Amino acid sequence: MLxxxxxxxxxxxxxxxxxxxxxxxxxxxxxYIRSGTHSVKPLLPYTPGFDVAGIIEAVGxxxxxxxxxDRVFTTRTISGGYAEYAxxxxxxxxxxxxxxDFKQGAAIGIPYFTAYRALLHSACVKPGESVLVHGASxxxxxxxxxxxxxxxxxxxxxxxxxxxxxxxxENGAHKVFNHKEANYIDxxxxxxxxxxxxxxxxxxxxxxxxxxLNLLSHGGRVIVVGSRGPIEINPRDTMTKESSIKGVTxxxxxxxxxxxxxxxxxxxxxxxxxxxxxxxxxLLEKAAQAHxxxxxxxxxxxxxILLLK
Ligand code: NAP
Numbered sequence: 268m269l270x271x272x273x274x275x276x277x278x279x280x281x282x283x284x285x286x287x288x289x290x291x292x293x294x295x296x297x298x299y300i301r302s303g304t305h306s307v308k309p310l311l312p313y314t315p316g317f318d319v320a321g322i323i324e325a326v327g328x329x330x331x332x333x334x335x336x337d338r339v340f341t342t343r344t345i346s347g348g349y350a351e352y353a354x355x356x357x358x359x360x361x362x363x364x365x366x367x368d369f370k371q372g373a374a375i376g377i378p379y380f381t382a383y384r385a386l387l388h389s390a391c392v393k394p395g396e397s398v399l400v401h402g403a404s405x406x407x408x409x410x411x412x413x414x415x416x417x418x419x420x421x422x423x424x425x426x427x428x429x430x431x432x433x434x435x436x437e438n439g440a441h442k443v444f445n446h447k448e449a450n451y452i453d454x455x456x457x458x459x460x461x462x463x464x465x466x467x468x469x470x471x472x473x474x475x476x477x478x479x480l481n482l483l484s485h486g487g488r489v490i491v492v493g494s495r496g497p498i499e500i501n502p503r504d505t506m507t508k509e510s511s512i513k514g515v516t517x518x519x520x521x522x523x524x525x526x527x528x529x530x531x532x533x534x535x536x537x538x539x540x541x542x543x544x545x546x547x548x549x550l551l552e553k554a555a556q557a558h559x560x561x562x563x564x565x566x567x568x569x570x571x572i573l574l575l576k
Contacts, residue, residue, distance in 0.1 A: 281329035282357045286339060289369035291348035292318030293549075293571040294377045294406065295493070298558045315554075316348025316573075317341065319355070320363055320372025330357045338363040340372035342380055342517075342525065349554050349573060358522055361529050364536045367543070374543035374570035375532070378406035381517045382414050382468070383528045385490045389515045390466045394419030397459060399482065402470025403440060404431030405567035407492055409544050411468050412439035417540040423455065423464065428566030434544055452478050463487060463508075473498045476512070480504035490515055544569035551575055 297315040299305035320340040323333050333339065340363045346354040363372040385407075386392050392415070400411045403424030415422045416439030424440035426432045427447040435443045442458060444451045455464070463484035469475055472494035479489045480500060487510045505511065520528065535541030546569030549557040554573055561571050 277329045279356070281327040283327045283345065283354055284323055284330055284333055284339075284357055284360055285325040286319055286321040286341070286344075286353050286355060286360070287324045288319050288321040288348060288351055288353050288575055290320045290373035290575065291316045291350075291353075291551075291573045292373040292376060292378070292406065293554075293557045293561055293573055294318065295561055296377070298562055301558065314347025314350055316350070316353070317343050318373050318376035318378075319344055319348040319353045320369040320375075321353070324352065327357070332357060333360060333362075338365070338369075338372070340375050342376040349551060351575060358525070361533070364533075366539075367536060370545045370548070370572055370574070371543040373572045374406060374545060375541075377517060378543075378570060379410040379414070379532050379541065380520070380525065380528050381407050381492060381515070382410035383531060384517055384520055384524070385468050385492055385515045386411060386414055386418070386466070387528075387531070388520075388524065389490045389513050390468070390488050392418060392420055392466055395421075396465035397421040397423065397484075398466040398468060399455065399464045399479075400424045400435075400440070400468045400470075401446070401475055401479065402426075402493070403435040403443070404428070404569070405470070405546075405564075406570040408468075408470060408567070409434065409438050409569060413540055413542065414535070415439060417535060420466075423458065425451070426567070428568070430568050431566050434568055438542075438544060439540075446475075452482065455482060459484075466490065468492060469494075471495065476500050477504070480510060480512075483508055483510045485509065487511075488513060545572060547571045549573050 323337040343359040344353040404426035422440045424435040425446040432443045467489045470493040472491045473496040491514045
């Protein structure tokens with residue numbers, strides 16, 4: 268006997284949601300894509316913006332997780348987040364708990380999911396290890412400090428301004444150093460002693476990678492999150508310590524990994540250790556100025572966001 272199985276075909280369009288945007292995160296990658304320096308060249312016309320926070324306006328017929336009126340944030344959009352309304356696939360949308368406002372919702376997507384991937388997936392950190400968040404005062408850095416502290420690591424961070432350093436200490440770091448100070452690497456070495464640092468989450472590898480290799484412990488790992496150019500290193504620095512350098516790209520994560528990261532981060536929001544810190548805020552019409560300032564920053568003080576009103 269032949270058995271025929273009929274499967275209802277679900278169109279991707281029916282799995283989309285329309286979000287009324289309240290705020291959108293500004294990420295350095297928005298500027299690389301907009302200026303054409305990123306490996307991803309979008310189809311034109313193009314609207315930037317991955318990290319939207321807002322209210323569901325409408326859902327496709329196959330969407331079951333959300334309904335009109337739900338508060339949400341995203342890790343990606345289809346139509347672009349620098350807009351009044353954004354279209355997103357339902358698997359890139361997450362519930363925004365009442366205790367976080369829309370500004371904070373716009374600071375979660377790329378920063379926290381990247382920090383989580385870098386620490387837990389790429390570095391496979393273990394409680395009790397030490398981590399240096401090299402560039403801790405911006406979107407990804409503050410997220411990394413909060414996550415690392417919640418997972419039981421000894422957290423060191425860096426920032427270039429007094430305000431940035433204060434924020435880093437308030438958000439999970441046990442110690443903070445100024446990466447603009449001439450002798451700060453010696454200060455970190457003195458602080459961690461002979462053993463060195465187990466993990467470095469690196470935001471500017473083209474400046475710091477060589478120093479990072481000298482700061483690592485035996486078996487230590489540098490996770491390259493950000494880099495804006497080349498740097499010369501001595502490969503010998505990796506040999507005696509059997510240390511490693513690993514790059515991370517958030518969007519290499521599978522759908523399943525995104526769901527796992529989201530589950531851990533939702534727990535952080537519920538318990539309260541995940542609390543995005545908002546830095547500079549701009550109205551949407553000032554997006555060009557925001558792009559200029561995030562690259563030529565005089566010192567990060569949390570996550571940069573765009574507001575719709
Ligand atoms: P951000 O909010 O602009 O923060 C930039 C951070 O870098 C600040 O903490 C800044 O500190 C710090 N910094 C500046 N000069 C430094 C130096 N010499 N040494 C160490 N840190 C330094 O940017 P973000 O959103 O956190 O992103 C950070 C980097 O990661 C960017 O390059 C971004 O493109 C990249 N990124 C990559 C992924 C991925 O999937 N791989 C995902 C997200 C972001 P001060 O301002 O206090 O000097």
